Amino acid sequence: MEKKFSLEVTRLAPDDEVESAKILVQEGLIEEAKKLLFQILFLKPKHKKARTLLSQIQEKEEQQLLSHHSSYIRKKVLVEDPHDIIQKLNHDLGLNLDTQSFDPSAENWHINAELSPRERYDLAVAFFEMGCFKDSMRELKYAEKAVRLEQTFLGEFGVAVVALYSECLVELDHTFEAKAYLEPILSEPDLKLEEKLILFYVMARIEESLGNTPSARGWFQKVIEVDQSFRDAQFRLIQLR
Template sequence: MSKASQIRQKAQELLQKGHVDKAVQEYRRLITIESKNPNLYNELGDIYLRASDKDQAVQSYEKAAVIYEKVALYNNAVAVCKKILRVNPERTETMAKLAELRAKQKLEGEAASFFAQFVEAVLAGPPSMLSRAHKDVDRIVELMPECEAILAKATELYVQTGMRLRTAEIYSKLAGMAEAAGDANRTAHYRRKLEELKPELSAEETARVAEIEGSRGAAGAPAAAADEGIEAVAGEEAGSGVIEAAPDAAEETGAETAEPPAAEAAAGTPAGETADVEPGAGTEEAAGDESETSAATGGEDADEAHVRDAVEEAEMLAAMSRGREPYDRGLERRKTPVESERRGAREAAAEAAPPPAPPLGESTESRELVEEITSDVEKDDLRSHYDLGMAYLEMGLFTEAIRDFQIASRCADLQLSSMEMIGHCFLKSGEARLAVKQLLRALDIARATGADSLGIHYNLGLAYEMIGEQARAREHFEEVYIVDMAFRDVAEKMKKLAAVS
């Protein structure tokens, strides 16, 4: 057993005896040995909560979230952010970070839901919060430049911060998006918003808006031109003296983290525990609040209602995605039921479009960090090998991921999850035939044990589609469709295959 493992074991024994302060001291020793291990910061945060030291707990959680994000373990970062909000439900920088993390994962519905909560919290807070918030908004808009719900919500904050040109640019872009979608009502709504704002613009700003609108119209609403204009406006207004933004929260605290607060706190999960965290917790309440607001404003026109509906739709999508979200690996190892882990593997395996691979230098740095984090993993610590496989998978290092999933599959509780992930890795690396072999084995186990098999069927459909066996692909997509027609893009797959046949 390594020195780090010995210290951790001693700390756990002290906790069992109720010696919390001494356990904290042991964890501090441990962190001097493994300063880049996010699991240790997360565990230390839990111990601080037991000692009723909320400030230290939040600081530890923030450090954990930063490192998880660095190695692309976004679900772990999300789970830690949710812990922070259970401790401090009003922490807006954490709300923004949740939106950013989900945006990085291309989970548009949840990103929009978390973003809406963040903006509402900022607008309801003291004016000083506005000056710090626009950088967070800029970052999330940049990650989700085509999400109508996020863009529309961003204008609410930009108007309040005096960023008129930025707001006008977004209205122009939204109008172009609505026009491209053939929605005359939405197009008219955003055009009217833009016209209402124009009298407040300077001559130079008005010319800038006209230039971008002209370029969009001339090229058939090119998104790139619009985005360039918006980015330029953001840069100009940020430095124009209208609003002077405070430094990024990441620079101030070392971590930006977030989650929907109220509903998760109401769920009854103690702040110091790692629970089976459901992403988007609280979004149903938020959607309900907005629905009530809409009903109360009986005089609002149809276009205003549509914008509100766009935000609500995003929040509903987030609520629908619950229960199919990847398992927050490594944070819930001791307390999450096996079925939750399998459910998480199913969704991770069902990701049809993984995030783009980082540049070579960044990938190498992340890889080294993952290896350092897991340098003390014992050979028989199968759950840690599963976590390591997930880290490699999320970085696009499929060979390394397969190796660790194969080791983890020796654990009965992890066998099905690991086999799904191995098949997923083969699929992502272009080895469709190997993916089929692996996933068929996983399907046999799922049938024998009565475990959830939607993710396996979906990925078998993808694999057969890749090798040109359309009839078999359709069979597996049908198995998904008859159980959950909203599962990822299975409805589109069915329609496409029906047209081919």
């Protein structure tokens, strides 16, 4: 009679796995630690020690991002006047602008130059990273308009443009406006599922900030169904359980 062998992977107790995750964190293997904690919480969503450690990791990562972002703003904004910033962006992005004619201190100022949608987007990203969200939105509107005139669908680049625009709205606490802006875009038939990924994530963050927990969970679930490692979607989904 033929013997049948069964290979079963014996998991450690959840508390022991949390200790293993702590060791991974100490060794700087943050992503591996997070994966292990996600596995624990998938099986035991209410495991207190796993949730606590994951929250600590997330908080530390956010502090590092904020520290980097604040340092960037201090270097790029607080020690320089707006005209100097434009000159530096012009040089760094290779835009060939006549910066002497700009007056960023004037009300409703704008860059009146023949820039491609990609150049507008690059400029918007730079403004966003400096915390100049209204300036970023202005360039993004130019870019979105150009994309829609050139082609009948947004495509990957167009999605990046509208996603950043909606994130600017969120940063300015215009959360309802961001939701109203994104909803019709998500219904556009020519967008591929992979292209919608960033839009799913932004919409999830919007619903989360509005306190619409079930809806936020649904959007985060859509994200991880496409890419489990996308930003912090999996962590936020667990936090919303």
